[in-house]
Amino acid sequence: MIVLGIDTSLRSTGYGVVESAGSALAALDYGNIPNGRDTPVPECLGRIYRKVSALVEQWKPDAISAEKVIYGKNANTMLVLGEARGAVLTAAAMAGLPVAEYEPRRVKMSVCGRGLAEKIQVQRMVKTLLKLGETPQNDAADALALAICHIWNRNLWYNNSRL
Amino acid sequence: MIVLGIDTSLRSTGYGVVESAGSALAALDYGNIPNGRDTPVPECLGRIYRKVSALVEQWKPDAISAEKVIYGKNANTMLVLGEARGAVLTAAAMAGLPVAEYEPRRVKMSVCGRGLAEKIQVQRMVKTLLKLGETPQNDAADALALAICHIWNRNLWYNNSRL
Numbered sequence: 001m002i003v004l005g006i007d008t009s010l011r012s013t014g015y016g017v018v019e020s021a022g023s024a025l026a027a028l029d030y031g032n033i034p035n036g037r038d039t040p041v042p043e044c045l046g047r048i049y050r051k052v053s054a055l056v057e058q059w060k061p062d063a064i065s066a067e068k069v070i071y072g073k074n075a076n077t078m079l080v081l082g083e084a085r086g087a088v089l090t091a092a093a094m095a096g097l098p099v100a101e102y103e104p105r106r107v108k109m110s111v112c113g114r115g116l117a118e119k120i121q122v123q124r125m126v127k128t129l130l131k132l133g134e135t136p137q138n139d140a141a142d143a144l145a146l147a148i149c150h151i152w153n154r155n156l157w158y159n160n161s162r163l
Numbered sequence: 164m165i166v167l168g169i170d171t172s173l174r175s176t177g178y179g180v181v182e183s184a185g186s187a188l189a190a191l192d193y194g195n196i197p198n199g200r201d202t203p204v205p206e207c208l209g210r211i212y213r214k215v216s217a218l219v220e221q222w223k224p225d226a227i228s229a230e231k232v233i234y235g236k237n238a239n240t241m242l243v244l245g246e247a248r249g250a251v252l253t254a255a256a257m258a259g260l261p262v263a264e265y266e267p268r269r270v271k272m273s274v275c276g277r278g279l280a281e282k283i284q285v286q287r288m289v290k291t292l293l294k295l296g297e298t299p300q301n302d303a304a305d306a307l308a309l310a311i312c313h314i315w316n317r318n319l320w321y322n323n324s325r326l
Contacts, residue, residue, distance in 0.1 A: 045249055046256025071238045078241040079232055079248075086208055086249015093209025 001154075002028070004061040004097075005147030006052065007139050010044050010084040011035050014139025015052070017059045018130070018147035025148060027130040028059055030140040041080075045087040052091035064092045065150035067142075068101035100150045107142075110149040164317075165191070167224040167260075168310030169215065170302050173207050173247040174198050177302025178215070180222045181293070181310035188311060190293040191222055193303040204243075208250040215254035227255045228313035230305075231264035263313045270305075273312040 007014035016030040033051045035044035055061075066088065069081065092099050105115040111125050123141040127134070129148060136144060170177035179193040196214045198207040218224075229251065232244065255262045268278040274288050286304040290297070292311060299307060 042252040042256040042262050045253045049253045049257065069242055071242070075234045075238055075241045078238045079234070079245040082242040082245015082247075083249040083252060084245075085242075086246040087253045089205040089246060090208045090212045090250045090253050093205040094212065099205050 001151060002059055002061040003063055003065050003147040003150045003154075004052075004055055004059065005065045005143040005145065005150070006088050007067060007142035007146060008048075008081070008084050008088050009139070010041070010048075010080050011037065012139050013048050013051075013084065013088070014137075014141070014143035015055060016126075016136075016140055016144030016147050017055065017061065018144060018151060020151045025130055025151065027132060027144060029055065030136055030144055032137060032139045032143075041083060045083060048084060048087040049091050052088055053095065056091065056095045056097060061097065063150060063154070064088070064097050064099045065146040066099055066101050067107070067146060068103045070103065100154070102146060102149050102153070106153075107145050107149045110152055111145045164314060165222055165224040166226055166228050166310040166313045167215075167218055167222065168228045168306040168308065168313070169251050170230060170305035170309060171211075171244070171247050171251050172302070173204070173211075173243050174200065175302050176211050176214075176247065176251070177300075177304070177306035178218060179299075179303055179307030179310050180218060180224060181307060181314060183314045188293055188314070190295060190307060192218065193299055193307055195300060195302045195306075204246060208246060211247060211250040212254050215251055216258065219254065219258045219260060224260065226313060226317070227251070227260050227262045228309040229262055229264050230270070230309060231266045233266065263317070265309060265312050265316070269316075270308050270312045273315055274308045 002019045005016040013033040017028040019026045108117040109115045112121050122145050123135050126141045126144045165182045168179040176196040180191040182189045271280040272278045275284050286298050289304045289307045
């Protein structure tokens, strides 16, 4: 099974492609999609959409795993996050891929064993679990963690799927 | 000049294609993109993206005119609106089309002469201005009004463009 994890944000969307074979995990690709502070929103969204579509084309994942949004941030933040998610979810829909969503707490619990783990702990655990030669950058680590979380929770998830 | 007006929402995005030649205006196409209440978000976004892309392909507009979001709604509403906008703006970016945004007040002022005009007045003015045989449905009328607003304000707008 191959899962594409996406940690969505307008200025730096992280991505991570993880393959599982039995209990073994391997990172096929990871990184982030940078957008400059002054880049107009439509251009940022076009870049996110193209990169996610290219990753799907290249790695043919079985699903996308994304962060479930926790409300309570301010309205402007939610609008911008929504726009970035719109680009990611549109790419998923155009490719006919299911999207699983997990709360940040759930992802940390899966990967680190603690729902309140810090960013650096997620980075280290992802490095260890995937036997990486380097500690992945923050957004990429979160995306890899989302992919791992879905691989480990997918049976549960498919029973609750809204798709 | 041809402008595609889009009144974005997840469940019913209105669209209107208006052509101007000198002071004459003509509606080439209008309607809405319905999404059922229980349709999963990615599927809704895919439908919005495909329809906007098809309209761009068919009518080859010079620009998209969209509603500028006024903040202050609740965070959940903003997230969902953002996601729908993400699909529209991604379609614009993939087609290389500029996006102009106008506040609702400005659109009503342009089309009705009053920033606080009611929905039905917008529908009637759009019908009159475009010499339509019927009163367009609400979302479609708002989209047509956005297209007209951009045609009448484009010189001003291009000077302030962020694109």
